[in-house]
């Protein structure tokens with residue numbers, strides 16, 4: 001049985017004259033995930049908690065992606081045919097967030113990372129997350145996207161802001177840790193439909 005649960009969706013776009021594709025993440029991408037998820041600089045931004053160098057061994061990476069893909073559609077991000085990162089659209093997994101919405105609401109989250117660091121800060125994250133937002137509302141029955149970042153992650157914050165998400169909750173994090181606040185970002189189907 002595969003580690004990463006497969007799916008059949010491919011999203012096509014472009015960025016700066018190159019193709020920007022979101023393809024199903026699969027076990028063939030595990031070596032790339034091992035590389036990215038063992039990079040302390042990447043994990044500094046993608047993982048909360050104490051400010052100490054993190055590096056996940058392959059077994060932890062398999063466990064993480066196996067668990068997430070049970071409730072998510074995971075994608076590899078390819079720019080001009082080169083895999084540069086990954087992202088996913090996941091059924092909300094946090095009971096305290098689900099309970100913020102009426103029973104039956106289809107609440108989902110998006111998580112994202114560009115593993116190849118030279119691509120940070122060029123607008124690519126906003127471009128592929130925009131594709132995933134469109135997919136969530138136009139091809140999936142998502143009612144609400146509810147996403148997260150911590151206060152120290154300005155690039156992530158800007159992605160949510162640029163895509164029209166509203167900051168609906170600021171939670172103080174127990175100290176000491178590198179983040180002081182956890183931000184909750186929300187975009188509803190109605191807001192999306194009115195915007196586009």
Ligand SMILES: CC(C)(COP(=O)(O)OP(=O)(O)OC[C@H]1O[C@@H](n2cnc3c(N)ncnc32)[C@H](O)[C@@H]1OP(=O)(O)O)[C@@H](O)C(=O)NCCC(=O)NCCS
Nearest residue numbers: 045046112113114120121122123124125126149155156158
């Ligand atoms: C988060 C991530 C996916 C964003 O993608 P990206 O392509 O780097 O982001 P973009 O270039 O689309 O947007 C970044 C924005 O942050 C802004 N920014 C970056 N550094 C900044 C700073 N120090 N102060 C103010 N703004 C800053 C950029 O100017 C840009 O905003 P603008 O378009 O208004 O100018 C990517 O940076 C990444 O993978 N980071 C590491 C992992 C991570 O943080 N994952 C998210 C966890 S919540």
